[in-house]
Amino acid sequence: MKKISSELENTRKTFSFFSKLKRNSQVSNDLWNEIEEALIQADVGVAATSRIIDVLQAKSKEMKLSTTQSILDLLKEQLKSSLQKFNTELDVGGNPSVWVFVGINGVGKTTSVAKVANWKSKENERVVLAAGDTFRAAASEQLEKWANSCGAELIKGADGADPSSVIYDATEYAYAKNASLVLADTAGRLHTKSNLMQELEKIVRVANKGSGTVTEILLVLDATVGQNGLQQAKSFAKSVDLTGIILTKLDGSSKGGIIFAIAEELAIPIKLIGIGEGEEDLIPFDPEVVVEKILDFQEDS
Amino acid sequence: MFDTLTDRLGNIFGRLRSRGKLSESDINAVMAEVRTALLEADVNLKVAKQFQDKVTERCLQIEIHTALNPAQQVIKVVNDELVEILGGQALNLAYSDKPPTVVLLAGLQGVGKTTNAVKLAKWFKSQGRNPILIGADLQRPAAVEQLRVLASDVDIPVFSENSDPVKVARNGLSEAISSGRDVLICDTAGRLSIDEDLMNEIRQISDEIKPHYTFLVIDAMTGQEAVNVADSFNEKLTLDGMILTKLDGDSRGGAALSAKTIVGKPIAFASTGEKVEDFEVFHPDRLASRILGMGDVLTLIEKAEDAFDQQEAQRAADRLLSGQFNLEDFLEQMQQLKKMGPLQNLVGMMPDLPQGVNPDDVDETRLTRVEAIITSMTYEERDRPEIIDGSRRSRIAKGSGTSIQEVSLLLKQFKEIKRMMKGAIKPSKKKKKKSSKGRKAKQNPRAKKEINKTANAFDLSEFGSFKN
Numbered sequence A: 001m002k003k004i005s006s007e008l009e010n011t012r013k014t015f016s017f018f019s020k021l022k023r024n025s026q027v028s029n030d031l032w033n034e035i036e037e038a039l040i041q042a043d044v045g046v047a048a049t050s051r052i053i054d055v056l057q058a059k060s061k062e063m064k065l066s067t068t069q070s071i072l073d074l075l076k077e078q079l080k081s082s083l084q085k086f087n088t089e090l091d092v093g094g095n096p097s098v099w100v101f102v103g104i105n106g107v108g109k110t111t112s113v114a115k116v117a118n119w120k121s122k123e124n125e126r127v128v129l130a131a132g133d134t135f136r137a138a139a140s141e142q143l144e145k146w147a148n149s150c151g152a153e154l155i156k157g158a159d160g161a162d163p164s165s166v167i168y169d170a171t172e173y174a175y176a177k178n179a180s181l182v183l184a185d186t187a188g189r190l191h192t193k194s195n196l197m198q199e200l201e202k203i204v205r206v207a208n209k210g211s212g213t214v215t216e217i218l219l220v221l222d223a224t225v226g227q228n229g230l231q232q233a234k235s236f237a238k239s240v241d242l243t244g245i246i247l248t249k250l251d252g253s254s255k256g257g258i259i260f261a262i263a264e265e266l267a268i269p270i271k272l273i274g275i276g277e278g279e280e281d282l283i284p285f286d287p288e289v290v291v292e293k294i295l296d297f298q299e300d301s
Numbered sequence B: 001m002f003d004t005l006t007d008r009l010g011n012i013f014g015r016l017r018s019r020g021k022l023s024e025s026d027i028n029a030v031m032a033e034v035r036t037a038l039l040e041a042d043v044n045l046k047v048a049k050q051f052q053d054k055v056t057e058r059c060l061q062i063e064i065h066t067a068l069n070p071a072q073q074v075i076k077v078v079n080d081e082l083v084e085i086l087g088g089q090a091l092n093l094a095y096s097d098k099p100p101t102v103v104l105l106a107g108l109q110g111v112g113k114t115t116n117a118v119k120l121a122k123w124f125k126s127q128g129r130n131p132i133l134i135g136a137d138l139q140r141p142a143a144v145e146q147l148r149v150l151a152s153d154v155d156i157p158v159f160s161e162n163s164d165p166v167k168v169a170r171n172g173l174s175e176a177i178s179s180g181r182d183v184l185i186c187d188t189a190g191r192l193s194i195d196e197d198l199m200n201e202i203r204q205i206s207d208e209i210k211p212h213y214t215f216l217v218i219d220a221m222t223g224q225e226a227v228n229v230a231d232s233f234n235e236k237l238t239l240d241g242m243i244l245t246k247l248d249g250d251s252r253g254g255a256a257l258s259a260k261t262i263v264g265k266p267i268a269f270a271s272t273g274e275k276v277e278d279f280e281v282f283h284p285d286r287l288a289s290r291i292l293g294m295g296d297v298l299t300l301i302e303k304a305e306d307a308f309d310q311q312e313a314q315r316a317a318d319r320l321l322s323g324q325f326n327l328e329d330f331l332e333q334m335q336q337l338k339k340m341g342p343l344q345n346l347v348g349m350m351p352d353l354p355q356g357v358n359p360d361d362v363d364e365t366r367l368t369r370v371e372a373i374i375t376s377m378t379y380e381e382r383d384r385p386e387i388i389d390g391s392r393r394s395r396i397a398k399g400s401g402t403s404i405q406e407v408s409l410l411l412k413q414f415k416e417i418k419r420m421m422k423g424a425i426k427p428s429k430k431k432k433k434k435s436s437k438g439r440k441a442k443q444n445p446r447a448k449k450e451i452n453k454t455a456n457a458f459d460l461s462e463f464g465s466f467k468n
Helices: A002-011 A016-020 A029-041 A046-062 A068-084 A109-122 A139-150 A163-176 A194-207 A228-239 A258-266 A287-295 B005-014 B024-040 B045-060 B070-087 B113-126 B143-153 B165-178 B196-209 B226-237 B254-263 B284-291 B297-307 B310-321 B327-339 B343-349 B364-375 B379-383 B390-400 B404-434 B438-443 B445-457
Strands: A097-102 A127-132 A153-156 A181-186 A213-222 A244-248 A270-274 A282-284 B101-106 B131-136 B183-188 B213-219 B241-245 B267-271 B279-281
Touching (some): A029 A068, A029 A287, A046 A068, A068 A258, A068 A287, A097 A163, A097 A194, A109 A127, A109 A270, A109 A282, A127 A163, A139 A153, A163 A181, A181 A194, A194 A213, A213 A270, A228 A258, A244 A258, B024 B254, B070 B284, B101 B113, B113 B183, B113 B241, B113 B267, B113 B279, B165 B183, B165 B196, B183 B196, B196 B226, B254 B267, B254 B284, B327 B379, B327 B404
Parallel strands (some): A097 A213, A127 A153, A127 A181, A213 A244, B131 B183, B241 B267
Antiparallel strands (some): A270 A282, B267 B279
């Protein structure tokens, strides 16, 4: 958890993007333009940006704010509160609870499974990993290496095996061994492939058939993604009942601004964020970190 | 999902039809829309602005002909400019006199470097080369195993060892030389452009193997960040080109424009699917219309012209109009359609689809099933489907590996199409004949409408291929 503070330390010099504007200057059109550009460059998107600015303008007028600083502070609060209104607890109400990790290719599903396994194992929970990515070459080997390092057990099938059965087996194994949590990895799938989305529906259906209960279906989203992130979230939400989002790769210079459009249109909470490659670099969602990151621009970088 | 640029511009142009030349304020209004379209396609803000300025200048110079639609003219300028930037000089791949020709791949995590290393190797193999892959990604667990499995499927050797990435690269190069391989492709670990240590490491790898080509692998779904990523990698490695991945998704791919503008080097290859053979030389014109959200109209027309046998189409149209259209004709039409390429790609290229049709939900396997059903019929049955009774249905279902329900559904739909065709087309016989060619259909709104009508009549959703 010390990561959070160092992350915050880095972003303390926030609003550097706006440094060209004098803090106490009167509000001008330049300010609104700069805010607009900052949000767009953070991948917030054109439509969501103009909605955010509309609200901000209305509120600042109502509150009779006249300085740049006060408006920037209000913006920060507004962005934070739009992400804060959701319940970000992870549900462990099953026996065992099954958390399914879904997403497109290369967003960091396997790594996220490993990091959650590490975190939960450290809390002395008995965790079983299900190597449900039977498609990508060597995906289960990747998970196996992580499993060995954190002491979680791994259930895997043959390459090309039915992922539903692998996850089902892991659930039954967990039940028999009194493990409380099953973390199910799945193959990366583009949300546009309807056959693969149907496979995902089946995975969730089958996982619920045995002793376990699917209590979390977590969409792993790469913070580098642009406007397509919304489309991804919509498509996955249409196939399965997403309970939350894991926003990965926030340690780069990417901002992940698409989450505002997702929060607004789909009301899916962000539950975890990935802030580095190490085992402990997946932390509970903190709107402060995300919003600071979005507003922290080095101009002309 | 998105309004197409054509729709957006249509509104603006509606009121300027009569004028001979676009005024500066008209153009500014148009360019604001162009910019929004670019931003929605994930083109970086600064790149979009730069682009906007350039195009504005060009637009000020065009004369608007009254015979032509000004929206089309502006779109053409925008499109041409986009194609020019995205394309520019193509990558001229020259092989080294002193083999191996060394290729280094770099990029962020999860963009598809390992998969594309193998795809690229397979491509070189298809060019008659003897590639070897070097697995220098020792960071991600099992990355080298992944490379080995993928490479063994296409029978390409892999070199790696458990040391450090720079050493692996160096020893890989000697291995390539001693085993007489003429192309070396080095896969590396994904790294963030702001990670000093790892960026220095890849610089060291590069110094060690002195690549002839360094490619940045970039995800078509990348957002605004593409600019910084391209810039950092280019600064550290001096890129020779890019490989654009995940184009089989539905992102508009504006990141490519951002990266291309920054790096100035060609986008050499595009990855369009998960299979090793889903890899092709990059087509700037296709991506340009995708970024603008206009569908790949030109490619579609070209394809239609290539594949469609005019005479055959004419014959089918005649039969259709005379009410003699049978299942055999239907089968032929379907096979013509398939010649034009994967159906999903084809549907994606159409600029305005019948309502509720999402190209991504089109499932070509359904067509194959229909084909199987028809080919399991006797010629007599194809000619006179009405003779197909219960026992014939069950035979056809068995023969085609489908179900009686599917056979019945096909027959029912065929009947419906035939009925619709008869009713809808007869009054405008000439126009229907013309519309057998895509380009003409486009210019003829009425014929187009009829095609849409028939497309709706042949409701593929009953085959379960559309989700909604």
